[in-house]
Amino acid sequence: MTDDTFVAWLDELQRKIEYAEEQAYSPVVIQEYRSPSNFGVLDNPDAVGEIKGPCGDTMKISLRIKTGRIRDVRFWTDGCGATIACGSMLTKMINGKSVEEAANITNETLTDALIGLPEEHLHCAKLAVDTLQDAIKEYNNASNFLDKNCDEIR
Numbered sequence: 001m002t003d004d005t006f007v008a009w010l011d012e013l014q015r016k017i018e019y020a021e022e023q024a025y026s027p028v029v030i031q032e033y034r035s036p037s038n039f040g041v042l043d044n045p046d047a048v049g050e051i052k053g054p055c056g057d058t059m060k061i062s063l064r065i066k067t068g069r070i071r072d073v074r075f076w077t078d079g080c081g082a083t084i085a086c087g088s089m090l091t092k093m094i095n096g097k098s099v100e101e102a103a104n105i106t107n108e109t110l111t112d113a114l115i116g117l118p119e120e121h122l123h124c125a126k127l128a129v130d131t132l133q134d135a136i137k138e139y140n141n142a143s144n145f146l147d148k149n150c151d152e153i154r
């Protein structure tokens with residue numbers, strides 16, 4: 001195979017992959033997956049959630065929270081493209097929201113924001129929302145501890 005033939009074969013393969021993605025996923029999912037927002041891990045976060053889903057993939061969400069409001073957020077995952085899209089969309093949805101508002105986001109709310117997910121990837125939205133709930137639980141536990149034990153430093 002010459003270099004030109006190889007490049008043409010690679011281009012054709014890329015086009016086939018993109019076509020298959022476009023058949024399976026909404027344009028919003030593809031956009032979030034190809035160009036995700038808020039990917040990474042915050043330094044010194046106020047709360048971190050980490051969950052391994054039944055598929056074996058992991059998601060981590062770190063939150064910076066000030067006066068009960070999410071001021072910054074990052075997600076990390078070793079999961080599939082749908083999970084990257086879910087992490088990206090979810091972090092955009094919660095940034096600037098109160099902890100209470102973020103806690104009310106459901107799998108369905110997230111899936112709707114992505115204009116749907118294939119049935120076999122609905123668990124990716126659940127992984128993202130469960131990870132957020134895990135982070136919020138950590139934050140609430142720490143806040144309750146402070147309320148009970150550290151009134152004098154507030």
Ligand code: FES
Binds near residue numbers: 056080081082121123
């Ligand atoms: Fe494992 Fe999407 S999170 S397949």
